[in-house]
Amino acid sequence: MNNFQFFSPTEFVFGKGTENEAGYYVKKHGGTNVLLHFGGGSAVKSGLLGKVRASLEKEGISYSELGGVKPNPRDTLVYEGIELCRKKNIDFILAVGGGSVIDSAKAIAMGVPYDGDFWDFYSGKSPKAALPVATVLTIAAAGSEGSGDSVITKEDGGLKRGAGSDLIRPKFSIMDPELTCTLPPYQTACGATDIMAHVFERYFTNTTEVEITDRLCEAVLLTMIKETPRVIADPDNYDARANIMWAGTVAHTNIVGVGREQDWNSHGIEHELSALYDCAHGAGLAVIMPAWMEFVYKHNPLRFAQAATRIWGCQMDFEEPENTAREGIVRFRRFLRSIGMPLTFEELGAKAEDIPALVDKFGIGSGRTGGFVKLSADDITAIYKIAVDPELI
Numbered sequence: 001m002n003n004f005q006f007f008s009p010t011e012f013v014f015g016k017g018t019e020n021e022a023g024y025y026v027k028k029h030g031g032t033n034v035l036l037h038f039g040g041g042s043a044v045k046s047g048l049l050g051k052v053r054a055s056l057e058k059e060g061i062s063y064s065e066l067g068g069v070k071p072n073p074r075d076t077l078v079y080e081g082i083e084l085c086r087k088k089n090i091d092f093i094l095a096v097g098g099g100s101v102i103d104s105a106k107a108i109a110m111g112v113p114y115d116g117d118f119w120d121f122y123s124g125k126s127p128k129a130a131l132p133v134a135t136v137l138t139i140a141a142a143g144s145e146g147s148g149d150s151v152i153t154k155e156d157g158g159l160k161r162g163a164g165s166d167l168i169r170p171k172f173s174i175m176d177p178e179l180t181c182t183l184p185p186y187q188t189a190c191g192a193t194d195i196m197a198h199v200f201e202r203y204f205t206n207t208t209e210v211e212i213t214d215r216l217c218e219a220v221l222l223t224m225i226k227e228t229p230r231v232i233a234d235p236d237n238y239d240a241r242a243n244i245m246w247a248g249t250v251a252h253t254n255i256v257g258v259g260r261e262q263d264w265n266s267h268g269i270e271h272e273l274s275a276l277y278d279c280a281h282g283a284g285l286a287v288i289m290p291a292w293m294e295f296v297y298k299h300n301p302l303r304f305a306q307a308a309t310r311i312w313g314c315q316m317d318f319e320e321p322e323n324t325a326r327e328g329i330v331r332f333r334r335f336l337r338s339i340g341m342p343l344t345f346e347e348l349g350a351k352a353e354d355i356p357a358l359v360d361k362f363g364i365g366s367g368r369t370g371g372f373v374k375l376s377a378d379d380i381t382a383i384y385k386i387a388v389d390p391e392l393i
């Protein structure tokens with residue numbers, strides 16, 4: 001196992017009705033003048049925003065509001081948020097929504113105390129300060145409620161890029177699984193796919209002797225395989241929603257990924273799709289992640305065969321472990337299909353003729369990206385092509 005540091009300072013407040021305590025936790029974490037940040041209307045329609053406002057008022061906390069965050073959040077609203085925070089002397093940002101709202105809040109938080117353009121942090125620069133951020137989570141998916149990451153899309157040029165810093169790890173995250181019951185089945189499935197992808201990106205590693213994190217990864221994946229069909233069939237199933245919600249956080253705080261080399265190429269390859277087509281990140285991953293697996297499994301068929309047997313219940317073919325590895329990929333795609341996810345470029349609304357542009361935007365030139373298998377631009381082209389017409393389907 002590799003050396004590691006694990007820092008997860010977020011206070012998680014989990015369960016029914018916890019959104020009514022938002023004001024209490026803002027005060028506890030030092031907020032006195034809050035920016036309430038939210039999305040396109042689901043939090044208004046469900047009455048959640050009203051509850052959060054009431055809880056802030058109960059604690060005597062003043063607040064300003066900025067709604068309108070789009071899925072695949074844009075830089076333009078971030079600039080607006082930075083200006084608003086400066087004008088109103090905001091000292092705490094509360095994101096009420098999913099990964100997009102939380103990521104937008106994190107970007108504003110880094111931008112407010114910074115003299116330059118906040119986009120610098122999405123181009124490799126590390127922030128030195130950030131306003132405190134907290135969340136009231138409404139969808140189990142991105143894991144941003146427990147992560148130090150934020151992903152923003154620059155409208156001009158459609159660049160989707162990530163920033164990472166412990167400074168933007170949420171101070172607290174309120175997680176009421178009941179809030180996720182209003183999600184349409186498609187969004188629920190997109191979230192589930194993203195959660196599973198966060199685990200797979202860590203599971204396929206070249207680091208050996210990492211039994212503890214292998215087993216933690218498998219536990220999260222087995223949970224998702226059991227619980228996702230339950231909430232698709234019965235959206236109001238609180239217990240299944242609760243298990244999925246916590247799985248989403250566990251999948252991405254990095255507790256299942258410490259001490260091992262990870263591979264985030266499927267995410268990078270997918271981000272170009274959601275940047276160009278504005279599709280849901282999870283749907284893009286349903287198309288890309290199995291295609292990536294199809295491309296790389298021969299690098300270590302035994303690791304893929306381990307996944308196939310332990311996660312997908314395949315019989316091990318000791319003579320030809322590659323057969324087992326392939327069967328695991330087939331079963332992953334079948335699962336994704338069963339929860340209503342797209343599996344091909346066409347089903348996602350992507351176009352094969354855009355592949356050169358997608359690879360170009362990925363921007364590795366003649367270099368290679370790190371991970372389980374180090375990929376060249378030609379390899380990324382090959383993965384997109386598999387996603388156009390998968391073999392193991």
Ligand code: NZQ
Nearest residue numbers: 039040041042071072098099100138141142144149182183
């Ligand atoms: O805008 P509203 O009206 O809230 O609608 C949202 C949105 O349309 C809706 N929704 C959310 N909660 C709901 C609900 N509808 C009904 N009931 C509810 N309770 O769902 C739609 C999707 O929301 P979004 O926030 O975009 O979803 P998600 O959490 O999947 O976030 C996706 C973004 O996170 C990034 C993705 O790239 C994408 O931009 N990621 C962030 C990561 C991180 N910060 O650590 C890691 C991830 O790998 C990912 O890249």
Ligand code: ZN
Nearest residue numbers: 142194197281
């Ligand atoms: Zn993701």
